[in-house]
Amino acid sequence: MRLILLGAPGAGKGTQAKRISAKLGIPQISTGDILRENIRQGTELGRKVKDCLEAGNLVPDDMILEIIDERLRREDCRTGFILDGFPRTVAQAEGLERLLERMGTRLSAVVALEMESEALVARLSSRHTCRDCGADYNATQAPVPAACTKCGGEVAQRDDDKEATVRHRLEVFEEQTAPLLRFYGDMGSLRRVNGMAPMDEVYAAIVGGLD
Numbered sequence: 001m002r003l004i005l006l007g008a009p010g011a012g013k014g015t016q017a018k019r020i021s022a023k024l025g026i027p028q029i030s031t032g033d034i035l036r037e038n039i040r041q042g043t044e045l046g047r048k049v050k051d052c053l054e055a056g057n058l059v060p061d062d063m064i065l066e067i068i069d070e071r072l073r074r075e076d077c078r079t080g081f082i083l084d085g086f087p088r089t090v091a092q093a094e095g096l097e098r099l100l101e102r103m104g105t106r107l108s109a110v111v112a113l114e115m116e117s118e119a120l121v122a123r124l125s126s127r128h129t130c131r132d133c134g135a136d137y138n139a140t141q142a143p144v145p146a147a148c149t150k151c152g153g154e155v156a157q158r159d160d161d162k163e164a165t166v167r168h169r170l171e172v173f174e175e176q177t178a179p180l181l182r183f184y185g186d187m188g189s190l191r192r193v194n195g196m197a198p199m200d201e202v203y204a205a206i207v208g209g210l211d
């Protein structure tokens with residue numbers, strides 16, 4: 001199963017990708033997580049992309065494609081993968097097509113999680129994230145713990161989840177990522193799922209439509 005989860009920031013891609021990954025036994029590949037891990041570890045890549053992430057702008061396509069190229073070649077991707085947060089531009093989607101062709105394989109499905117933008121702003125501005133394992137906590141649902149209940153790491157608001165940056169990320173999504181709906185729609189591989197529904201229903205809708 002080679003799956004792409006498309007959707008605006010906060011649409012629930014990460015949450016759903018983790019569940020599907022556990023169910024199908026294939027890795028979740030989140031370019032956002034990979035970039036944040038590089039920033040945390042102070043690698044050369046991390047130093048190059050830090051300002052982009054903080055401002056809510058996209059990292060250049062060639063850097064992202066290099067990361068994906070290296071990641072998809074690893075052994076654990078042989079039977080499939082779930083892409084979460086990639087591709088984010090038409091150029092990245094075209095790069096992915098070339099890469100899959102070289103690997104002699106193709107996508108199984110592209111699922112778009114659809115949400116209203118005010119709901120996204122509300123979700124992201126109340127989201128707190130573990131700096132170590134990436135677990136999400138939502139301040140509107142329950143008090144946010146100071147230490148992660150899964151790994152004990154520090155829980156804080158992501159720098160790019162401040163409201164002004166969230167609004168900018170949504171503009172970037174509309175301008176640069178939304179055209180992918182057309183790209184995959186034209187290829188005949190797109191399925192739309194209502195991301196506003198409760199988490200379990202969204203999950204059932206995604207998994208129910210997979211072959």
Ligand code: ADP
Pocket residue numbers: 008009010031032033035052053054056057058059060064084085086087088092160169
């Ligand atoms: P979200 O889906 O909540 O916006 P991500 O963790 O997917 O969060 O991404 C966070 C940031 O990482 C983005 O705003 C962008 O700066 C960078 N990023 C992640 N994936 C990509 C990508 N495929 N292309 C360019 N930049 C990316």
